[in-house]
Each structure stands twice: as structure tokens, then as C-alpha cells.
Amino acid sequence: MPHRPLARALAALVALFTAALGAVFLPGTAQAAATVNYVALGDSYSSGVGAGPYDWSGCLRSQKSYAPLWAAAHSVTSFRFAACGGAVTADVIDDQVAALSSTTTMVTITIGGNDAGFADVITSCRFGSTSTCTDAVNDAKAFATATLPDRLDATYAAIRQRAPNARLIVLGYPRLFETTSCGWLAMSVYKRTILNEAADLLATVIAGRAGAAGATFVDTRPYFAGHGVCGADPWIRDVSGVIEAYHPDADGYRYGYLPALTSVTG
CATH class of the missing domain: 1.20.5 (Single alpha-helices involved in coiled-coils or other helix-helix interfaces)
Structure with a gap:
């Protein structure tokens, strides 16, 4: 008992x-x-420009971009690929966030480079004089510090509103260049240096606004170190294609962006 x-x-x-x-x-x-309901937003660095082949959406989406590669490796419940080449922050707000919902659990994005005039700056430096390049870079840096933060804040807020239960992961841009010698047709070391400095500033701005929004920022620069244009094993395209120039190639997405994303998701 x-x-x-x-x-x-x-x-x-x-x-x-x-x-x-x-x-x-x-x-x-x-x-x-x-359960992982994943939506990939953003610009050409998310759509996969540079990797090819592309779908028929007009957005130059490639299955070799980091987003579909991550989705395939993680057996997600659902995956929506809304990123579009050439997108600016307004495009994300006006068009891409429609892919989100309250059931979305994870969102990735690269955005801000086109707002700051990425294509024009690169063109000015690749084909213009040193002074033209310097002016273009300085204009882009001024925009990145004075105007871009508010645009990023509005973008992240729009994502939060549409996907309140999702983890927001903001990926940065790599440095595009190595500063080693790579032939007389290449951009000068000075031009490559100031372009890399602009990339560093952009990373700082994006990281700051992502942090303020409660998002996870992923710095991709360490993952591309040694693999920029003029490197021994470049993962960034030079002027090999008008549209694809200065974007990651397939290796850049697989061995640069994908490991960077995996470092914060597992």
C-alpha cells in the first residue's frame, strides 16, 4: 500500500x-x-543574371541562382521566385511583394544596387576617363548615404507587412574586382579600387538598414574574396556579355552566394 x-x-x-x-x-x-515557404525577391543578383539559362519571364531568372539552389537543397514546402533583373526598390514594393503572404516563412532579397545606378557607374568606369569614373562613383556614394536608406526602409517595411511571420534575409553585393594586374585592356587599379570602395559603402548602408528592420544581413564579400574580375579564378563576369557583365557566373552563385545564405540558415 x-x-x-x-x-x-x-x-x-x-x-x-x-x-x-x-x-x-x-x-x-x-x-x-x-515547413518552409520560401520567397526570393530582389534584383539581378537574386534572379541569377550571369548564370543562365534564363526563363521566359523577361526577368532573366536562372535555376542556377542561389535561391532555387537553396530551395532544391532544403526540400522546401513551397518556393516562389519573384526576383527580377533590373529591379529597384520600387519594383519590389509595387510588384514583387505580391508573392508574399502570412504563410511565408522565409524571404531573401538583394536590392539597392540599381537604385544607386550600378549599371551607369560601371559603364562610366569601364569606358570613360578616370575623372568620369570618379564623378560617377562619388554620385553613387552620395545617393547611397542620403537617399537609399529611406528606400530600403520602405522596402523592408512592405515585406514585413505582407509576410509578418517570415524571416527576412538581406544579402549584400560582392566586391567586383581584384586589384592585381590583369592586362592592358582591364580597368586601371585606381578605378577598380574606388569601385570596390563604393561596394563597401553600399554594404555598410544595406547592413545598417537591414539591422534596423530586424532582418538578417549576409555579407557576401568574404565569400567572393579572390574571385573578382582580374582574379585567378573569377566568379564575376567581365564584359563577356552586355547584360551579364559584372554579375556572378554560375560558380559565383553556387560557391559564393549559396554558402553565404546557408551560413545563416543551415
Whole structure:
């Protein structure tokens, strides 16, 4: 008789432990815990420009971009690829956030480079004089510090509004150049240096606004170190294609962007 309360307590403890194990290993529960509804937003650095081949959407989306590669490797519940080459912050707000919903659990984005005039700056430096390049870079840096922050804030807020339950991951841009010698047709070391400095400033601005929005910022520059234009093993295209110039190639997305994203998601 005196032992019955203890026996009942032990039995209750065993039942509780068994129920807990059942909750952990029950197939439906495990599937619910692993649910990932992923939406990839952003510009050409997310759509996969430079990797090819592209779909027929007009957005130059490639399955070799980091977003579909990540989705394939993680067996996501759903994946929507809304990133579009040439996109600016207004395009994300006006068009791309429509892909989001309250069931979205993860959002990635690269944005801001086109707002700051990425294409015009690169063109000015690649084909213009040193002074033309310097002026273009300085204009872009001024825009990045004075105007871009508000645009990024509005973009991240729009994402939060449409996908309040999602983790927002903001990926930065790589440095495009190595400053080693790479032939007389290449841009000068000075031009490459100031372009890299502009990339550093852009990374600082984007990281700051992402942090203010409660998003996770992923700095991709370390992952591309040594693999810029003029490197021994470049993952950034030079002027090999008008549209693809100065974008990552397939290796850049697979070995640069994808590991960078995986570093914060597992």
C-alpha cells in the first residue's frame, strides 16, 4: 500500500515522457516543424543574371541562382521566385511583394544596387576617363548615404507587412574586382579600387538598414574574396556579355552566394 503513490507517480512520469517523445517523432508534427515557404525577391543578383539559362519571364531568372539552389537543397514546402533583373526598390514594393503572404516563412532579397545606378557607374568606369569614373562613383556614394536608406526602409517595411511571420534575409553585393594586374585592356587599379570602395559603402548602408528592420544581413564579400574580375579564378563576369557583365557566373552563385545564405540558415 505505501508504495502505490510512488508507483502511480512513476507511471505518470513515464506516460508524460512517452507522450513527449511521440510529439517529437510524430510524422505530422515533424513535417509541420520543417515547413518552409520560401520567397526570393530582389534584383539581378537574386534572379541569377550571369548564370543562365534564363526563363521566359523577361526577368532573366536562372535555376542556377542561389535561391532555387537553396530551395532544391532544403526540400522546401513551397518556393516562389519573384526576383527580377533590373529591379529597384520600387519594383519590389509595387510588384514583387505580391508573392508574399502570412504563410511565408522565409524571404531573401538583394536590392539597392540599381537604385544607386550600378549599371551607369560601371559603364562610366569601364569606358570613360578616370575623372568620369570618379564623378560617377562619388554620385553613387552620395545617393547611397542620403537617399537609399529611406528606400530600403520602405522596402523592408512592405515585406514585413505582407509576410509578418517570415524571416527576412538581406544579402549584400560582392566586391567586383581584384586589384592585381590583369592586362592592358582591364580597368586601371585606381578605378577598380574606388569601385570596390563604393561596394563597401553600399554594404555598410544595406547592413545598417537591414539591422534596423530586424532582418538578417549576409555579407557576401568574404565569400567572393579572390574571385573578382582580374582574379585567378573569377566568379564575376567581365564584359563577356552586355547584360551579364559584372554579375556572378554560375560558380559565383553556387560557391559564393549559396554558402553565404546557408551560413545563416543551415
